[in-house]
Amino acid sequence: NAGVTQTPKFQVLKTGQSMTLQCAQDMNHNSMYWYRQDPGMGLRLIYYSASEGTTDKGEVPNGYNVSRLNKREFSLRLESAAPSQTSVYFCASSEVWQHNEQFFGPGTRLTVL
């Protein structure tokens, strides 16, 4: 099992460009999450999907959109990137919504110039 995979690993964008971060899990988990990690701030939840077909905003959703493509895949889109979105992005999954134990991907390091 690969667990949670993310692509790409690194990305550099110019202000105003768009991109989609991809996440997939092969653990048959129902819930998936997107976080951003910034120095001194821990991880902050951007969006989550409690189950296939549902998505909800987390703590810092502005400037992002998500799609739960199917049970395995949960993508994060930046429509018009801003320097404030320079961060490391982590995708995570959990077996069911009621189980908080989350499994994390390796992260995507994004720089917006």
Next chain:
Amino acid sequence: AQSVTQPDIHITVSEGASLELRCNYSYGATPYLFWYVQSPGQGLQLLLKYFSGDTLVQGIKGFEAEFKRSQSSFNLRKPSVHWSDAAEYFCAVGANQGGKLIFGQGTELSVKP
């Protein structure tokens, strides 16, 4: 509102010395508590978790943590630190109805030879 505080941003210990990383949480009901470790350039790995029952929980890599309700704390301990333990450690709290985790700011651990 739920919150997690890790008072120590950075700790340095000598190899072989004992370690305690502090975590204080704010939550109205019985929380679900977690410790994750992040090695440089990697995703987060679960060290241990507390849901209920015995307040002293054992985790991987020789770590343990103790839940103290009266102090709203969930401190992480290891009796003898190894150089490979150098990493960033995150405490997190989750609601017992499931779903979202709130992370602390993280504590970076350095190990001196």
